[in-house]
Amino acid sequence: MTATPALPAGLTAGLDIGGTKVLAALLDDDGHVVESLRVPTVRGPDGVVASAARAVHDVAAAAGVTLADLDGVGLGVPGLVDPRDGTVTHAVNLGVEGARFPLADRLSSALGGLPVATENDLNVAALGAAHLLGAGRAGRADHAGHADLAFLALGTGLAAGVVLDGRLRRGASGAAGEIGHIPVDPGGPVCACGQRGCVELYASGSALSARWPARHGRPAPAELFEAAAAGDLRAVEIKAEFAAAVASAVRILALTLDVQHVVLGGGVSALGEPLLVAVRAALEQQSRTSPFLSSLRLADRVSLAPADVPVAAVGAALVGRRKVS
Known part of the structure; x- marks a missing residue:
């Protein structure tokens, strides 16, 4: 009887949501990219939520895991982002304008209550770049x-x-x-x-x-x-x-x-x-x-920036661990 391979520990999905595409990455507890892919972005509040949910489902499926195996999801989004409540405003490229849009809450609901954290897209790119460079990193990647x-x-x-x-x-x-x-x-x-x-x-x-x-x-x-x-x-x-x-x-x-x-x-x-x-x-x-x-x-x-790694999606996955301040 063949043993079932152990799942990587501490899996977190990160999404870099742009005007035309969503780049997704799945990180394990050691900070390694387990899987990555892209899906088209559908504009508008409902479209962005649907695109993000699809990206999470697809990257998990590509890695052979389910949503239940994920510890959380992090998002990198253009516009004004409040990381405290997960709202987004003035994300013009995404067709999200007007009042604060509760993106984190909406996506969490679409993913069956999975924790979701949001951050500005440039901020997650900086986090991803720092992580990938590994400059001075003290052990665990969630730092x-x-x-x-x-x-x-x-x-x-x-x-x-x-x-x-x-x-x-x-x-x-x-x-x-x-x-x-x-x-x-x-x-x-x-x-x-x-x-x-x-x-x-x-x-x-x-x-x-x-x-x-x-x-x-x-x-x-x-x-x-x-x-x-x-x-x-x-x-x-x-x-x-x-x-x-x-x-x-x-x-x-x-x-x-x-x-x-x-x-x-x-x-x-x-x-x-x-x-x-x-x-x-x-x-x-x-x-x-x-x-x-x-x-x-x-x-x-x-x-x-590395051309073969979705840097911002990696940083978003770190945000999804809710250990980024």
């Missing part, structure tokens, strides 16, 4: 690492999730890490936030696409970097200016928080190594005339 780390998301906008000494830094109003709205050029264009010359206007995916629109049906960042590699002088110029702007965002994080790691994520990070090389080169260039900046070795602190 989420004791790293000082910022996850810099280069997407439609620009913002960072921040982990200091293993703890999320949300800020007094939840705005910690919103460095995209730090003005760097008072005479620059008007930002959506109402200020002028914000970092986001120069170092985001939207900013790059505005200067180099996609022409061949591929993401604008990829087309730009390929054109620059082929010797297109205009592309070389735009690439260098974009890399310098991202380096400025890294410098802001390093000089205000002195984080040990700045992890580049978001849609633009799909460029991979060419992006990392360009940003590190820009940081080296900016440090050449400053012994102070040179002493901080900023280029050595920058890395890419």
